[in-house]
Amino acid sequence: MKKSSIQIFAIIISFLQISFAQEKKTYLPKIEPCPCAFKADSSLNTRCAYLIVPENRKKPAGKTIKLPFIVVESNNPQKKKDPVLFTGGGPGGSSLGIVRSVHRRSLIKNRDFIAFEQRGTQYALPNLGGNEIGEALKTAFRNNLPKDSMIVAGVKRLRERLTAQSIDLSAYNTVESAADIEDLRLALKIDSLNLYGISYSGGLMMTVLHNFPTGIRSLILDSPLPEFINIDEEEVGNFNEALNTIFQKCQNDSLCRIKYGNLKEKFRNYFNGLEGKTFSVAYLEKETGNTLNINYSRSELIGVLENTLYDFSKIKDIPDIITEMINGNHEVYAKKFIDDIFHNQGPSGMRMSVYCSDKMAYAKDNMIKQQYKIYPYMAGAGYYLNDVYRSMCDCWKVPPIAPETKMAFYSTVPVLLGAGDTDPACRPIYNDLIHHYMPNSQRLLFLNRSHGPLIRQDGDGFIEKFLNNPYGKIVSDKSDIIAY
Structure with missing residues (x-):
């Protein structure tokens, strides 16, 4: 008789003592079956459990946390063991929702697929989510109050609530999350893994x-942010x-050039001219039915452009959006940006801890300021391209991660790298830098795409070829996807 999923996990637990004794650990990670937050298509078998590990590995006898993971089994009887x-x-x-579509992906053809929830995120116990920062920003918009000071007040409230729950905020960082993944590999007795990360988790997988x-x-790294990059020193340059x-694409296209002219110069002249100017818009808050008179400036307009750069379907509309703004027709865009604010909770405690310990702790203020000399229309805009910044981290008070984690390193492990040419966050140059240190890496540049193009349908065939033969040459027959 076939054993149930719970019985299978119970058998795995019995092997843990020997496995972790060999690893000379001072603690014993555990696996505990749990309900599935998501399940794969019914054609595939899905197993769900928690990995239980110390919250802080420097205190192995202390508090533990539960990190859910989902194993989706390949139906291939000749499937690989990696x-x-x-x-x-x-x-x-969150990392778990991807299992709902894995049956349509090449990832599941020849090997099992594991979705692993990082510590502190939505389905982990504890979850460091909260709406304190988002509510503080909404209050600032509703009452036209200084946003920075209101956000800092929200940060303080979130921190107070989480620390009152005895959560060790210093334990939520890339080093601990990397150790979680290794503990899961050992707990499941997996000899070899293929790691798939996107954006921040690209750096985590490294x-x-x-x-x-x-x-x-x-x-497999999709628009990765390497740990050796201090993104705050580069985000303004990346956006621009x-x-x-x-x-440049508009300038090279005769129809676009005729319609929009020298768009770059027009953009810079207009946005430089907005310094110190404020506009207002009547905004209907759907939850309350109240009509608010909300002030906005070039800060929110830059935010509109950043959000549009992330939307693959809207990238082509940016020349038209900028032209509309230049012509003074920007109320509709300001309303859309405010809509997004009113439906966003703001950064979670997990994001705060990771970002402040990994990124901001190593960012140099003089480098951050130098960006604004090159792009003066961004200076004093009051809009942060990243939603976690220095004054917030000063309140969060977590120590920096170990310096060696921020250093580049060499490896011969094969890597597939994807990037979009209009990504405003993780530019293709990051893949070039990774390639320098990892010579067995291969790069794909997706034209007219933004952040995370490899995880989409266009990238699926390349992922299949890479997994089947990681050292084989990746070739693209598509003019808008460049393999190099």
């Missing part, structure tokens, strides 16, 4: 490789590089 493990980006995003190299067969890519 599953793909995926975890999401952010930091702060950290797993750096800290625990023996169990890694390959990496993405815009410049669109401006």
Whole structure:
């Protein structure tokens, strides 16, 4: 008689003592079956459980946390024994929902697929989510109050609530998350893993490789943010590089050039001229039915452009949106930006902890300021391209991660790298830098795409070829996807 999923997990637990004794750990990770937050298509078998590990590995006898994961089994009777493990980006995003579509992906053809929830995210216990920061920002918009000071007040409230629950905020960082993935590999007795990361988790997967190299067969990194990049020192430049890519394409296209002229110059002249100017718009708050008179400035207009750059279907509309703004028709866009604010909870406690310990702790203020000398229309805009910044981290008070985690390293492990040419966050140059340190990596540049193009349908065939033969040359026959 076939054993149930719970029985299978119970058998796995019996092997843990021997496995972790060999690893000379001072704690014993455990696996505990749990209900599935999501299930794959009924054609595939789905198993769900928690990985239970110390919240802080420096205190192995202390509090434990529960991290859910979902194993989706391939139906291939000749499947390989090296599953793909995926975890999401952010930091702060959930990782589990991808199992709902895995039956349509090449990931499941020849090997099992594991979706692993990072510590502190939505389905983990504890979950460091909260709406304190989002509510503070809404209050600022409703009453036209200074946004920075209101956000800092929200940060303080979120921190107070989480610490009152005895949550160790210093334990939510990339080093601990990398150790979680290694513990899961050992607990499931997997000899070799293919790691799949997107955005922030691209850097996380590189950290797993750096800290625990023996169990890694390959990496798939989609728009990765390497740990050795201090994104705050580059985000303004990254945003403008993405815009410049669109401006240049428009200039090279005769129809676009005729319709929009020298769009780059027009954009810069207009936005430089908005310094100190404020507009107002009547905004209907749907939840309350109240009509609010909300002030906005070039800050919110820049936010509209950033959000549009992330929307694959709207990238082509950016020349028209900028032209409409220049012509003074920007109320509709301001309302859309405010809509997004009123339906967003703001950064979670997990995002705050990771971002402040990994990124902001190593960012240099003089480098951050230098960006604004090159792009003066961004200076004083009052809009942060990243939703976690210095004054917030000053309140969050978590120590920096170990310096060696921020250092680049060399590896011969094969890597598939994807990037979009209009990505305003993780530019294609990051893949070039990774390639320098990882010579067995291959790069795909998706034209007219933004953040995370590899995880979409266009990238699926390349992922299949790579997993089947990680050292084989990746070739693209599509003019808008460049393999190099």
